Structures are given as C-alpha cells and as structure tokens.
Amino acid sequence: MPQSENESRGRLASLKNILPVLRMVWDSGPGTVLANLVLRTAAALVPVAVLVVARWIIDGVMGGAGQGMSRHLWGLVGLEFALATVGAILARAILYLNVVLAEKYTRHVSLMLIDHASRLDLATYEDPSFHDRLERARVQATDRIVMVEAIARFLQQLITVASLCVGILVFSPWILLGIISCLVPAALVEGRFGAEFYAMSFRHTPKRRELDYLRQLGASRESAKELKIFGLSPFLKSRYEKLSGEILEDVVAHFGRAFRGLSLLSVLGSLGYYGAYAFAVYKTARGELSVGELTFLAGAIAAANRNIQDMFSTAVGVADQALYINDMLAFFAVKPAIRSGPKALKVPRPIRQGFEFRDVTFSYPGRTRPVLEGASFRLAPGERIALIGENGQGKTTIVKLLMRLYDPTSGQILLDGVDLREYDIDDLWHEVGVIFQDFARYEMTAADNIAVGRIERHGERALIEEAADKSLANMVVERLPRGYEQMLGRRFDGGVDLSGGEWQKIALARAYMRDAQLLVLDEPTAALDARAELDVFHRFGELTAGKMALLISHRFSTVRMADRILVLSQGKIVEEGHHDQLLASGGGYATMYELQASRYR
Numbered sequence: 001m002p003q004s005e006n007e008s009r010g011r012l013a014s015l016k017n018i019l020p021v022l023r024m025v026w027d028s029g030p031g032t033v034l035a036n037l038v039l040r041t042a043a044a045l046v047p048v049a050v051l052v053v054a055r056w057i058i059d060g061v062m063g064g065a066g067q068g069m070s071r072h073l074w075g076l077v078g079l080e081f082a083l084a085t086v087g088a089i090l091a092r093a094i095l096y097l098n099v100v101l102a103e104k105y106t107r108h109v110s111l112m113l114i115d116h117a118s119r120l121d122l123a124t125y126e127d128p129s130f131h132d133r134l135e136r137a138r139v140q141a142t143d144r145i146v147m148v149e150a151i152a153r154f155l156q157q158l159i160t161v162a163s164l165c166v167g168i169l170v171f172s173p174w175i176l177l178g179i180i181s182c183l184v185p186a187a188l189v190e191g192r193f194g195a196e197f198y199a200m201s202f203r204h205t206p207k208r209r210e211l212d213y214l215r216q217l218g219a220s221r222e223s224a225k226e227l228k229i230f231g232l233s234p235f236l237k238s239r240y241e242k243l244s245g246e247i248l249e250d251v252v253a254h255f256g257r258a259f260r261g262l263s264l265l266s267v268l269g270s271l272g273y274y275g276a277y278a279f280a281v282y283k284t285a286r287g288e289l290s291v292g293e294l295t296f297l298a299g300a301i302a303a304a305n306r307n308i309q310d311m312f313s314t315a316v317g318v319a320d321q322a323l324y325i326n327d328m329l330a331f332f333a334v335k336p337a338i339r340s341g342p343k344a345l346k347v348p349r350p351i352r353q354g355f356e357f358r359d360v361t362f363s364y365p366g367r368t369r370p371v372l373e374g375a376s377f378r379l380a381p382g383e384r385i386a387l388i389g390e391n392g393q394g395k396t397t398i399v400k401l402l403m404r405l406y407d408p409t410s411g412q413i414l415l416d417g418v419d420l421r422e423y424d425i426d427d428l429w430h431e432v433g434v435i436f437q438d439f440a441r442y443e444m445t446a447a448d449n450i451a452v453g454r455i456e457r458h459g460e461r462a463l464i465e466e467a468a469d470k471s472l473a474n475m476v477v478e479r480l481p482r483g484y485e486q487m488l489g490r491r492f493d494g495g496v497d498l499s500g501g502e503w504q505k506i507a508l509a510r511a512y513m514r515d516a517q518l519l520v521l522d523e524p525t526a527a528l529d530a531r532a533e534l535d536v537f538h539r540f541g542e543l544t545a546g547k548m549a550l551l552i553s554h555r556f557s558t559v560r561m562a563d564r565i566l567v568l569s570q571g572k573i574v575e576e577g578h579h580d581q582l583l584a585s586g587g588g589y590a591t592m593y594e595l596q597a598s599r600y601r
C-alpha cells in the first residue's frame with residue numbers, strides 16, 4: 001500500500017480519538033466548556049447579522065437618496081454598532097475562557113498522566129518504544145489543548161459559514177457551488193501534507209529524544225565536571241549537529257513540497273472568489289440585484305471564502321492533532337500486568353514462615369539470557385540475611401522480584417507458603433521497607449525527603465525525626481541552615497546539595513518511616529565512611545531485632561554481621577551460611593573475602 005494511502009487511513013482512523021479527548025475536555029471543566037460553546041455560537045452569528053444590517057442601511061440610503069437621515073436609518077446604524085461591539089466583547093470573552101479551559105485541561109490530563117504512570121509495571125518503562133510514547137504523551141498532555149481550541153473554533157466557523165451560505169443561497173446557489181468547488185482541492189491536499197508531516201514527526205521521535213538527552217547532558221550540573229575534564233563538549237556538539245541536521249533537512253524538504261503544492265491551489269481559491277464576485281456585479285449591473293444586495297453578497301462571499309478556507313485548515317489541524325493524540329490515548333490504554341487479584345490476601349501480621357524463593361528463574365523482558373536460573377532460598381522471620389555476589393549477578397533483581405516489581409518467568413516466590421501473586425500488592429509494599437541502590441533524590445525539603453517513606457504521614461514531624469535519628473540522618477539535618485525545612489538539591493532557589501553519604505542517610509531514614517516487617521537495603525552504606533557505616537549497622541542491628549532484613553553489600557565488614565550469608569553466582573545461590581562457616585568451607589565466599597582483606601594487610 002502506498003505510504004500516503006496508509007497515512008490517510010491513519011488520519012481517518014484517528015478521528016475516532018476526538019471523542020475521548022472531548023470527554024477529557026468536558027471532565028476538566030463542564031461549566032467552562034458550556035460557557036465557551038454558548039459564546040462561540042453567539043459570536044458565529046455576528047458576521048452574517050452585520051452584513052444583513054449593512055445591506056438594509058445601503059438599500060435604505062439608496063431608496064431615500066437626498067431625503068436626509070431617517071429614524072429608521074439611525075436605528076440601523078445603532079444596531080450595526082451594537083453588533084460590532086457585542087462581537088468584540090464576545091471575542092475577548094472567548095479568548096479568556098480558552099485560557100481558563102487550557103489550564104483546566106492541562107491540569108486534568110497531567111493528573112491523569114501521573115496517576116496512570118504510577119500504576120504501570122516497571123517492565124513497561126524499560127521498553128524504549130514505550131519511552132518514545134511516554135515522551136509524546138507527556139508533550140500531548142500539555143500541547144494538545146490546541147486541538148480542543150481548534151475543535152471549538154471549527155464549530156464556530158461552521159456556524160458562521162452555514163449562516164453565510166444560507167445568505168448567499170437565497171440569491172444564487174451557483175455562486176455558492178463555485179466557491180466551494182474551488183476550495184475543496186486545496187483542503188484535500190493540505191490534509192495529505194498534514195498526514196505526511198505527522199508521519200515524519202513520528203519517525204523523528206527517537207532522534208528528538210536523543211537530542212533532548214544531549215542538550216541536557218551538555219548543560220547540566222551533574223555532567224559539568226566530566227564534560228570539562230574529558231573535553232566532551234565538541235563530541236556532544238557534533239553528535240547534536242548531525243542529528244538535528246537530519247531533522248532539519250526533512251522538515252525543509254517537507255515544507256518545500258507543501259509550499260509548491262499549496263500555492264498553486266490557492267490560486268484556484270482566489271479564482272472561485274473573484275468568479276463569484278464578478279457574477280454578483282454582473283447581476284447588479286443588469287438591475288437584477290440592488291446595491292445593498294451586492295454589498296451583502298460581496299461581503300458574504302468574501303467572508304464565506306475566508307471562513308471556508310479557515311474551516312478546512314482548522315479541520316485538517318484537528319485531524320492532525322487527533323493523530324498526535326493517538327500516543328496519549330495509547331499511553332492511557334497500556335494496562336499494568338502486575339496487579340492484585342480480585343480476592344487478594346492481606347499480608348499476614350506477623351509473618352510466620354517468612355519468604356521463600358523456590359527454583360526461581362527470571363529474564364528481563366526482551367532479554368533471552370536469564371538473570372536468575374533456579375534460585376532457591378528462604379528468609380525466616382527474625383532473620384537477617386546478606387546477599388552477596390559479583391556485579392551483575394542479579395542481587396537487585398532478587399529485590400525487585402521480592403517486591404513484585406516483576407514476576408518470575410518460572411518458579412515461585414512464597415510468603416508464608418502462599419504465592420506472592422495471591423497477596424494485595426499495596427499491602428505487600430506497605431509491609432516492606434526497601435531502599436534501592438539507586439534511590440531517588442527528591443528536590444524537596446529534608447522532611448519531605450524522609451517522609452516519602454510513608455507519605456500518608458508526611459505531616460507527622462515526630463515520626464520523621466525518629467526515622468532520621470535511626471538512620472543518622474539527624475546529624476545531616478542538624479547541619480542544614482533550615483533544618484528539616486531545608487530544600488535539598490540545587491534545582492530550586494535556596495536549595496542545598498548533599499554529599500553522596502549524606503543523601504544515603506536521608507534515604508535510609510525512609511526505610512525506618514515504615515513499621516515494616518521486612519527491611520531491604522540494597523547497598524545501603526556504599527557511600528558512607530567507615531565510621532558512619534559502623535554506626536549505621538550497629539543501629540540497624542538493634543532496630544531490626546526480631547524483624548526480617550535483607551542486606552545487599554559488597555563490603556564484608558557489613559556482610560559478616562548477618563545471621564546468614566547467601567552467595568549468588570550464575571543465577572543460583574551457590575553457598576550459604578554464617579561468615580565463619582563460609583570462610584572455613586574455603587569456597588567462593590572465602591576467596592572474595594581474602595581478596596578484599598588482602599588489600600588492607
């Protein structure tokens with residue numbers, strides 16, 4: 001099938017997107033939408049009314065030429081003035097309402113976007129094509145109000161055109177037919193170019209994503225140090241120039257084609273207008289129309305011509321926008337696969353048997369090589385285990401599976417003997433306090449940064465301070481000029497950045513915010529100095545007494561404190577036991593330990 005045919009089909013199919021969008025617009029502010037419609041309908045009828053009154057005035061003047069200004073004429077002039085004033089006020093009011101509606105719509109869709117994004121599976125985010133779609137959806141959430149405005153404008157133009165057409169039709173159907181048939185080809189061609197432009201923009205998304213990344217990388221605080229020292233700027237610039245040059249070339253070529261095609265057709269449009277005008281002049285000259293009627297027709301033909309052209313381009317615009325909306329609606333249509341079942345169980349309190357990985361195999365979506373291959377281990381109540389293994393062996397993956405951010409490809413994860421999938425997922429997250437290696441650094445206050453661990457209680461300062469005491473974040477906060485109210489990060493005015501270790505203590509406090517039955521810390525002390533690490537673990541030992549804990553660490557000083565150590569290698573747990581047992585057995589653990597210890601001798 002030729003590409004353009006495909007594109008036109010896509011364009012037609014996308015018109016069905018208008019309805020869900022109209023629904024979103026309606027939901028974002030029914031009152032504003034209604035007011036907008038009423039005002040637009042009134043404004044749409046103003047042009048024809050002005051022309052009708054103008055015709056009466058001219059025929060009145062011609063009929064009574066030389067007899068002075070009658071009351072009737074004064075009345076008509078007053079009416080025309082009133083109509084023009086109402087038209088101007090309506091236009092302004094519509095403008096204001098549009099701004100309000102745009103704000104409401106953007107707010108409504110952005111909230112929907114945040115809400116929906118938070119429900120999606122983590123795996124969804126790791127698919128690059130989803131990224132492109134999310135990117136486009138994010139832009140559409142704020143940009144596509146143009147479409148809403150265009151639909152409303154289209155309706156207004158439609159009513160204006162219909163009223164003008166009725167006016168013209170009264171005098172001659174041929175004039176109307178002439179105008180319309182000269183304008184249709186241009187509208188169709190414009191539509192085709194619109195679809196082409198969309199297809200081109202679609203192809204550009206991955207490139208634009210990379211450009212965004214390069215722009216960010218080239219001018220961000222995080223990368224500034226390395227950019228300078230490694231002299232990366234010229235490299236980034238040349239990559240940027242190459243990619244953006246490719247896009248520019250496409251865009252220029254597209255608009256060149258569109259310009260050539262459409263300028264010829266606009267000549268045809270002018271021909272329609274002047275043909276109709278000449279016909280009306282001819283009829284007036286023959287005495288078949290009055291001068292007032294000629295004035296009305298000339299005005300109506302010009303206005304209809306302009307409005308029909310505008311209407312077609314607005315319609316093409318709406319169809320274009322509808323194509324773009326595809327991505328936003330597609331984004332909203334993505335459903336999470338990992339959800340709580342209809343009869344989801346509550347996580348037992350207390351947990352009696354603990355967690356069990358039973359022969360778990362797992363591959364990331366789109367990857368063929370499994371990360372875990374028959375991994376089995378138990379985590380009993382009250383037990384603190386440490387998970388170790390070389391880089392990339394799958395330690396963090398085990399945590400993600402334990403939290404049901406992914407489900408195993410085969411095998412089972414059990415909690416108190418029941419498959420994890422049977423439990424309510426929110427309840428599971430509630431019962432586990434987890435701090436990932438790549439924890440988020442929120443550009444919010446110190447208090448909020450800790451409160452995110454249990455956001456529903458973010459107003460409880462005592463709870464936040466208690467968590468900070470436990471993780472030693474209190475010492476970090478004490479040194480901040482504004483204490484718990486200190487804005488962290490540098491994005492906002494007055495923000496203060498923290499060192500890696502300080503951020504880590506803040507993040508650690510999040511885990512203590514929860515009254516969780518299992519604490520999972522993935523490399524919780526990697527950025528801490530030796531003394532801080534010792535302190536943190538000393539406390540961790542006390543604070544997790546009687547609870548389950550899973551620690552991931554490359555530091556043996558940390559690991560050796562665990563009740564049991566699991567060594568992960570080649571997708572399996574290959575050794576397990578206490579530090580001394582594992583050392584004595586002389587296996588992989590002993591080798592790794594020796595390797596690290598020898599550096600200190």
Ligand SMILES: Nc1ncnc2c1ncn2[C@@H]1O[C@H](COP(=O)(O)OP(=O)(O)OP(=O)(O)O)[C@@H](O)[C@H]1O
Binds near residue numbers: 364367371396
């Ligand atoms: N989202 C993902 N998609 C595809 N592959 C992934 C993803 N996350 C991790 N991997 C791959 O899975 C393997 C295990 O990663 P994981 O982060 O679990 O290792 P780890 O043992 O925690 O490593 P480290 O000690 O470096 O933190 C790695 O080979 C990694 O490249």
